[in-house]
Amino acid sequence: MNAPFDWIALAEFALIGVFSGGLLALIALGFVLIYKGTGVINFAMGEFMMLGAYFFYTSHVMWKLPMWLSLALTLAAVAAVAALIERAILRPLAGQPVISILMATIGLASALHGVVDAVWGGNNYEMPPLLPRKAFTFGEILIPGQVVWSFILAALIITAFTLYFRYSRTGIAMRAAASDPMTAYVLGIDVRRTQRLTWMFAGVVGAVAGIVVGSMTSLSPALGGAALGVLAVIILGGLDSIAGAIVAGLIIGVIESLTAGYLGGKVRDIVPYVTVLLILLVKPYGLFGTRQIERL
Amino acid sequence: MSEARTAGPAALAVENIEVVYHHTVQVLRGLSLTVPTGQIVALLGSNGAGKTTTLKAISGLLPMEVGAIRGGQIHYQGERINDVAPHLLARRGIGHVREGRHVFEDLTVDENLIAAGSALIGRNIKPEPELIYEYFPRLKERRSQVAGYLSGGEQQMLAIGRALLGKPSLMLLDEPSLGLAPLVVEQIFEIIARINREQGVSMLLVEQNAMAAFGIAQYGYIMESGKVVIDGPTDKLVKDPDVQRFYLGYGEKSDALASFRDVKHYKRRKRWLS
Structure with a gap:
């Protein structure tokens, strides 16, 4: 290497990585909510994103409804779909082996894919940009506006959920039901309701993420694929930890951005997994995953 | 069964229930017991007799473990609760x-x-955490600590306090002495008796520690393989030679070698009693 090292470029890649990690953390939150609340890894998370983006496109662009109304309708609709899925698919499977439930969510993902294909077709749609595009400059470093705003939005939503689980009675009851459903039941908690709520929350989180991703790229049934990349994030973060989802989201964001910047887009797709593999060798529960607290 | 001990419907009346797990394994075979309003009733028995299953049947937890009440009735304050969800x-x-x-x-x-x-x-009742902290001042000192790091005794206090916060009329206590030091057991049983007295909570107390249970209960049932084999007021039960021998650990001089034949004898006698 003869040319002097370009520190500015490195800083720029790293910062873009941090900010784009916000969205990864948001999607990861969707996975973590359901895993923590019901012990299921929901492989249809990406399809919640896809549905969110399509519903929003339909009501905002095709029906020309105002943005806020479209947003409200979309979130309500995806939450309803999530509740329906919980009731119709997950609840009958309660008590079945994990692998069956996992397969069910994978099947669900392709079914939702098929539905979207049948209703909207496989075309790409242009979504109107939602987040301000004006770039942020820090000295010589330039960060695209959408990336920063998506980070702020994700941070707000994650903070809201964290506060909800910490301070609201329903939020605390949801945590209780997640950690010990039987005991929660005998203390008067309607565990079925908390599980349904969990799915609805994850649906809302996914829908928001989907709308943002759709508005930053374009709308096609492939949009949900972004969620599969987030698997690396949740495994790294430890599956059941919101804090883990945030930190891991940012780490993977930075790694993706750096590898894309220096090694090109192809490498970018595998590097997160390699990193995860290496970290899991050292910390098998992920960075923040709970081991049981053992008291003897 | 003995004569009715109070007027009005009992806090809890279990009549002849049969409980089956996984459609095949029968755990309770016609178990009956009554908890009169305001009293503490002890339910004793060896491991696997079905004590915990009895409590789960009452509080509606059986379906969560693929168990079901196949026969019999459970009445709470005079109302049938066989199929009511736990929450x-x-x-x-x-x-x-x-x-x-x-x-x-x-x-x-x-x-x-x-x-x-x-x-x-x-x-329409407000939660009163302060009342719980009055009974368990230790918990108040640790109120902002994560429960997983409490000592065993403190965790048991929290478990009881948690149930008490729900303003129960009937408490089902499943081995509150389990794994605790004798001094702590004594403390907890004192508080249980106080809660019964001061809050008027009726209680069904499942225990292995017969001595501790008899100390605070007015009436006792002893169960064996899914049904009640002996019952009576606790002051009578403590004088029963069989109870003394097998649950209180004293009575006739007990030498280990002779015990198996005695168990057989005991079983015969038990059947005869019930």
């Missing part, structure tokens, strides 16, 4: 303190109590 029973005033404490480990003490406030839904 609804909790909201009607049945507080089940499960065996093994089961505190929500990653929630703080305060949060454990807040979660337990769900039992007050639909009853």
